[in-house]
Amino acid sequence: MTEPYELKTVAVDGMGGDHAPAEPVRAAVMGVRSGIRIILVGDSGVLRHELEAQGVHEIPAGLEIVHAPDVVHSHEDGAKAVRAKPESSLVVATRLVAQGRAQAIISPGNTGATLAAATLHLRRLPGVIRPGIAAVMPSARGPVVLCDAGANAESKPEYLIQFALMARLLARDVIRIDHPRVGLLSIGEEEGKGTELVQSVHEALQGTEGFVGNVEGRDIPKGDVDVVVTDGFTGNVALKLYEGVGSVIFREVRAALTDSIRGRVGGAVARPALLRLRAKFSPDTYGGAYLLGVRGLVVITHGNAPGEAIFNAITMAGRGIDEGLVARVEAGLREGVHGGILSRIIPHRFKER
Numbered sequence: 421m422t423e424p425y426e427l428k429t430v431a432v433d434g435m436g437g438d439h440a441p442a443e444p445v446r447a448a449v450m451g452v453r454s455g456i457r458i459i460l461v462g463d464s465g466v467l468r469h470e471l472e473a474q475g476v477h478e479i480p481a482g483l484e485i486v487h488a489p490d491v492v493h494s495h496e497d498g499a500k501a502v503r504a505k506p507e508s509s510l511v512v513a514t515r516l517v518a519q520g521r522a523q524a525i526i527s528p529g530n531t532g533a534t535l536a537a538a539t540l541h542l543r544r545l546p547g548v549i550r551p552g553i554a555a556v557m558p559s560a561r562g563p564v565v566l567c568d569a570g571a572n573a574e575s576k577p578e579y580l581i582q583f584a585l586m587a588r589l590l591a592r593d594v595i596r597i598d599h600p601r602v603g604l605l606s607i608g609e610e611e612g613k614g615t616e617l618v619q620s621v622h623e624a625l626q627g628t629e630g631f632v633g634n635v636e637g638r639d640i641p642k643g644d645v646d647v648v649v650t651d652g653f654t655g656n657v658a659l660k661l662y663e664g665v666g667s668v669i670f671r672e673v674r675a676a677l678t679d680s681i682r683g684r685v686g687g688a689v690a691r692p693a694l695l696r697l698r699a700k701f702s703p704d705t706y707g708g709a710y711l712l713g714v715r716g717l718v719v720i721t722h723g724n725a726p727g728e729a730i731f732n733a734i735t736m737a738g739r740g741i742d743e744g745l746v747a748r749v750e751a752g753l754r755e756g757v758h759g760g761i762l763s764r765i766i767p768h769r770f771k772e773r
Contacts, residue, residue, distance in 0.1 A: 427457040427482065428738045431522035434462035435491045435509040436529025438724045444528060445470045447730030452482040454731075456738050459522050461486045461513040488512035494723055498532025502540060510534060514541045517716040524717035524737035526708065528725045534718065535571050535711065542716035545750045550575075551713035552583040553652070553720060554590055555659050556736070561643030565591045565600075568649075569709055570656035577620040580604075582753070584621075584649045586712040588630050589752040591646050594743045602628075603635030603645035605654060610634065617651065625649075637661075663722075707732025710740060717746055 430451065434444045441462060448458045449471075460467055464487040471479070479485065490508040492501045502511055510529055514537040516522040527534045535551065544551060552568035567587035572579060584602050591600035604622055606614035611622060613634060625631045635645050637658055650658070707729045708721035717740045721733040740746075 427455065428741045429457040429459065429522045429524075430734050430737045430741075431459045431461055431486075431513040431516045431525045432730070432734065433509045433513045433525070433527035433529055434460045434467050435488070436527045436723075437721075437730075438494070438528075439726070440528070441466055441470045442474075443725065443727040444730055446474060446727035447526075447734060448483060449474065449476055449480070450727065450731040451734040452480050454735070455482075456734060457482045457484075458734070459484045459486055459513070459516055461488050461516070462491075462509040463487065463489055486512060486516065492530050492533045494530050496530060496533065498530050498534070499536040501530065501533050502536040511537050511541070514538060514716075514718075517718075518542055523741045524719060526719050526721065526730065526733050526737055528708075528721045528723055528730055528733075530723075531570060531720055534720050538711055538714045538716065538718045542714045542718070545713055545715055545746070545753060547753050548713040549582060550579050551711050552579070552586065553655075553709045554583075554587050554712050555655075555709035556595065557640065557659070557662060559641050559643030562597070562646075563591075563595055564640055564643060564645065565595070565647045566640070566650070566655055566659060567647070567712065568652040568655050569659045570652045571711070572652040573656075574653070575617065575651035577617060577624060580617070580621045580649050580651065581624055582713070584625060584628070584631070584647065585752060586749050587647045587649065589749055590710060590712065590745065593748045594739055594745050597646045600630050600646035601632050601644075602630040602647040602649060603632055603639065605648050605650035605658070606634040606636065608634060609636060621649070707734070707736055710736070710745065712749055715746065717741060 432444055432448050434441050448460045451458045464485050467485050488507055488509040490505045492505055492508045492510045510527055510533055513525045517525050518541045550572050553571045554565050554567040555569035557564045557566055565587045567583040588600050588602055591597045604618060606618045632645060640648055708719040711718035711720060717737055719733045719737045721730055
């Protein structure tokens with residue numbers, strides 16, 4: 421997949437997110453220094469001024485600026501904004517992937533708009549009903565893939581069945597987890613627990629590769645499974661709760677270790693271990709989430725992401741490029757529909773478009 425490119429090429433939405441353009445620009449410079457070619461998209465004057473402010477007085481080799489005069493803001497309706505603002509940084513960056521000038525796009529901006537731009541300009545892979553956001557989350561045993569993490573607030577059983585297949589391929593082929601265990605998020609481990617949607621999906625996934633049954637929210641941080649499948653509403657709530665609890669715990673620990681002389685002494689001794697723990701469980705460690713099911717590599721990161729998190733998202737994109745994630749998902753879907761569980765649900769969707 422990478423033959424036409426001298427370097428991995430990632431388009432970065434330089435005007436997306438709460439801290440644009442400062443943090444996307446900082447991440448872009450870090451990306452170039454790591455050996456990834458970056459196309460930074462946004463108002464060229466603003467981006468050049470920010471580079472100067474960060475001490476980058478000449479555009480480094482491997483960094484290209486593409487002008488996009490408009491911005492999609494976080495408060496806007498995503499689908500409407502994408503159609504109304506074709507020259508926004510997000511839409512222009514997405515088109516660069518569609519045109520073959522970049523292999524992936526990173527955006528810390530409006531998630532709904534990123535989903536709409538990807539669906540409109542990259543289009544869905546053959547047979548995909550709805551794309552899903554696959555967030556890579558830390559756990560005690562290593563990374564866990566949560567899908568869907570917010571693309572589809574309302575879901576049907578066939579959506580979750582596809583999410584299970586696509587997320588398992590991500591875990592196996594990109595994150596390199598041998599034989600990923602797939603769990604269905606529910607309110608109990610027993611087969612009959614959960615909503616009608618959960619029960620229908622559970623029945624359909626029985627006997628499929630890697631499926632171990634229902635899991636509960638407490639099983640995610642323990643790492644009892646490698647892939648957690650759920651609808652986008654529940655998944656987004658779980659993801660935000662996970663991130664929020666983590667930040668509160670680390671803040672409280674830091675406060676406890678600095679409110680007395682004894683605490684500060686103990687904190688100095690424990691600091692290396694605490695920093696390792698924070699790196700392991702911080703959502704910034706993985707940086708973003710893959711949008712699975714579209715004809716291009718898309719990585720979404722949260723709106724208040726610092727430069728380090730956006731850089732980690734760029735690294736995620738680079739890994740997805742190296743491993744041919746989009747092609748693997750497409751091939752996996754075709755394999756799954758011919759003789760697999762998907763053949764009973766959506767065979768008509770796999771006709772050539």
